[in-house]
Amino acid sequence: MVYGYSAGHEVELNRSEKLILELVRRNDGISRSSLVSQTILNQSSVHRIVDTLTENGFLSLGESPSQGRGKPSPSLSLNANARYGYGISINSDSVAASLINFRGGITEYCVLDTHPRDPARTLLNIRHHYLDTLKQYGISPEKVCGVGYSMAGFLYESRKYFNPPEPLKAWMGIDLHREITMLFDRPVWIENNATTAAHAEAFLGAGLKYDTFGYLSFNYGFGGGIVINGKPFQGAFGNAGEISRIFTPEEGKLRPALGILIDRLRDGGIEIKDIRDLNDKFDPAWPIAQQWVEDVTPNLHRAMDAMNAVIDPGAIILGGEIPRQLGEMFLAMPRTSSGERWGISAEYPDILLSAIEGDSSALGAALTPLRETYFN
Known part of the structure; x- marks a missing residue:
């Protein structure tokens, strides 16, 4: 579980109420009648829950266009100012x-x-x-x-x-x-x-399309995160996705950590102060950067393969603080096929750059x- 707690004065929601909020989050403007078909709850239970959530300020009601005879079912949206x-x-x-x-x-x-x-x-x-x-x-x-x-x-x-x-x-x-x-x-x-x-x-980006995906974070170091069935997975000690642990100390020198790239650039006469400076100045035409991408790509692919083997994701997202042009260089690197069995290859996840702007x-x-x- 995530390390946290609920304040004593906070409204405590049960699982059914949270389910309704999640469905509305994923389907903004959904009608109240449509919610019934997406849950195992009966119509009266859904209506009661929607009424309670509306009274507590979590949901906003609108009117759906009339579809045939009868009163149209209200459309539902999350109230942005609720919390x-x-x-x-x-x-x-x-x-x-x-x-x-x-x-x-x-x-x-x-x-x-x-x-x-x-x-x-x-x-x-x-x-x-x-x-x-x-x-x-x-x-x-x-x-x-x-x-x-x-x-x-x-x-x-x-x-x-x-x-x-x-x-x-x-x-x-x-x-x-x-x-x-x-x-x-x-x-x-x-x-x-x-x-x-x-x-x-999971909330704003790849999770809108992929329920299960891996996330590789390019920062001063190199790590990862995991989302399974729409929920971030932390593991027993809160460190699930610490993908750099698969490398030995010697192999770790060739992992795709931006701190290592910065050191190489400095050694080559390109003065980079920090990761923000790297993002401001990065040039894909730098020979040092091109060579570094070639050197670390095998270990990046190894990390992807490990994540693919363990969680079978629909996608692997390249994110963190990576300069976008550097991410595109990694995407352009050819991959080695994992081979076939009886003429059929296992499906491989989509590899994408994160589209989320900012940190x-x-x-x-x-x-x-x-x-x-x-x-x-």
């Missing part, structure tokens, strides 16, 4: 925050003018952004159902701490759940950045409290 989720993403050289409304719309997204090298200062700056954002949009803190926090690295000691990459070493050993709860006084969810990015894809980890972190609290 909000706030998300935080700590990357190796940047901090992003977002506020997402109940329909998954982005109310606010911002890369903060702060560097994550100082955890205490960073968290205070995030809190100031949170309070300023609520004030700007006239949103009561009680409307925020929770705060999602994401960071590069893996979780340990019952998801209490992060083991981050070297640029974020100052965050090692901090009980972030406790600190963020004290700062925000809201329910808190803690995940690594690849998992929350996959969460954003998908921050968006997914904001969506996590909403999804875990209100959607099935």
Whole structure:
């Protein structure tokens, strides 16, 4: 389960109510009568649940066009202002925050003018952004159902701490759940950045077409997230999708981590300060970048094959902080066939670049409290 809890004053929804909200989320404008055919609930139960959700402000009713005789069945939409989720993403050289409304719309997204090298200062700056954002949009803190926090690295000691990459070493050993709860006084969810990015894809991107998919996150390091049957999968210790674990330390030097690419570019005389600078300056014509893509593609394909073998996804999404032109270079690299049996090859997932703009980890972190609290 995701590390979080529901506030005592929050409306507690049962599974049937969450199912109705999920169906409306996926089918905006669906008629109340159409909901009945998509559930095992009878008509009176669906009508009762819809009435309750409407009274509590989660659903908005509209009128469907008349289809024959009789009164048209009301159309249903999520009420965007019903609740909000706030998300935080700590990357190796940047901090992003977002506020997402109940329909998954982005109310606010911002890369903060702060560097994550100082955890205490960073968290205070995030809190100031949170309070300023609520004030700007006239949103009561009680409307925020929770705060999602994401960071590069893996979780340990019952998801209490992060083991981050070297640029974020100052965050090692901090009980972030406790600190963020004290700062925000809201329910808190803690995940690594690849998992929350996959969460954003499930809600806003690839998940609208694919129920099961893998997500490969290109950041300072290289990781992954998993969505199975529409739900992000965290695993027993919160580290499902940590795909770099399949490489030995020696092989890890040729994994597709952007920190390694930056080091190569610097060694070759191309000065890149950090990943944001890489995104601003990246040129697919750089010979160093072209050679690096050739060198690391075998291990990228190995990671894809491992994910394909274990979860049988409909798609694998390339995302994180990867420059789009670099992602296109990877897509253009030829793949080696896994072979045939009796003249038939196993189906292979679609390989796509994430279409989500901005820091998908921050968006997914904001969506996590909403999804875990209100959607099935």
